[in-house]
Amino acid sequence: DAPFATEARAALQANITPEHIAGEVAYLNATGRESFERPYGLAWLLQLGAELRETRTPDAAALSLALQPLETAAIARLKTWLPKLAYPIREGEHAQTAFAFGLFLDYARGVDPELESMVVAKVRAFHLGDQNCPIGYEPSGQDFLCTTRVLTLSRRTAR
Numbered sequence: 546d547a548p549f550a551t552e553a554r555a556a557l558q559a560n561i562t563p564e565h566i567a568g569e570v571a572y573l574n575a576t577g578r579e580s581f582e583r584p585y586g587l588a589w590l591l592q593l594g595a596e597l598r599e600t601r602t603p604d605a606a607a608l609s610l611a612l613q614p615l616e617t618a619a620i621a622r623l624k625t626w627l628p629k630l631a632y633p634i635r636e637g638e639h640a641q642t643a644f645a646f647g648l649f650l651d652y653a654r655g656v657d658p659e660l661e662s663m664v665v666a667k668v669r670a671f672h673l674g675d676q677n678c679p680i681g682y683e684p685s686g687q688d689f690l691c692t693t694r695v696l697t698l699s700r701r702t703a704r
Contacts, residue, residue: 554604561608570618583626584645587619591652598656616652620660623649627663633671643672 547553573581582590594616597609634640646664653661 554602557608558604561611563611563614566611566615570614573615573618573622579622579626583622584642584649585639587623588645588648590619591616592648595652595656620657624660624663627667630667633667642667 572578594609594612597605597612630642634642646668649664650661650668653664
C-alpha cells in the first residue's frame with residue numbers, strides 16, 4: 546500500500562524475467578567468478594527470494610518462479626564455499642560473514658534444510674564463544690555493518 550508500491554512492482558516485473566535471470570545465472574557461473582557477490586550480494590539475493598515467497602501480491606508467485614534459477618545457482622555457490630570457510634570475516638563491510646549468515650538463514654528456513662544446517666554450524670563454530678567483541682573489529686571508520694551487533698544476533702540464532 547506504500548506510495549511507491551506500484552512503481553516498485555513494475556520495476557521487479559521488468560527486471561525479474563526468465564531471460565534476464567538466465568543472463569544473471571550465466572554471469573554468476575562463468576569461470577573466475579567464484580567469489581562474485583559473496584557473501585553480501587548473494588545474501589540479499591536470497592532475501593529477495595524469501596520475500597517473494599512470503600508476499601501475497603498477484604505477481605509475487607511469478608516473480609519467485611522466474612528468480613528460482615538464480616537462487617539455485619547462488620545456493621550451489623554457497624554450499625561449495627561454506628565448508629571451505631575457515632574463519633569468520635569480521636570487518637564491518639561487504640565481506641563480513643555474520644550479517645550474510647542471518648540473511649542466509651532467513652532464506653534457508655523452510656526452503657533448504659541442508660543450507661540451514663550448514664549456516665547454523667558455521668555460526669556456532671565461529672561465534673558461539675564470542676564475548677565482549679571489541680570495537681577494534683571495525684577499524685576502518687567506514688564500516689557500515691556493526692560487527693558487534695550482528696554477532697550478538699548470530700549468537701542468539703545459533704542457540
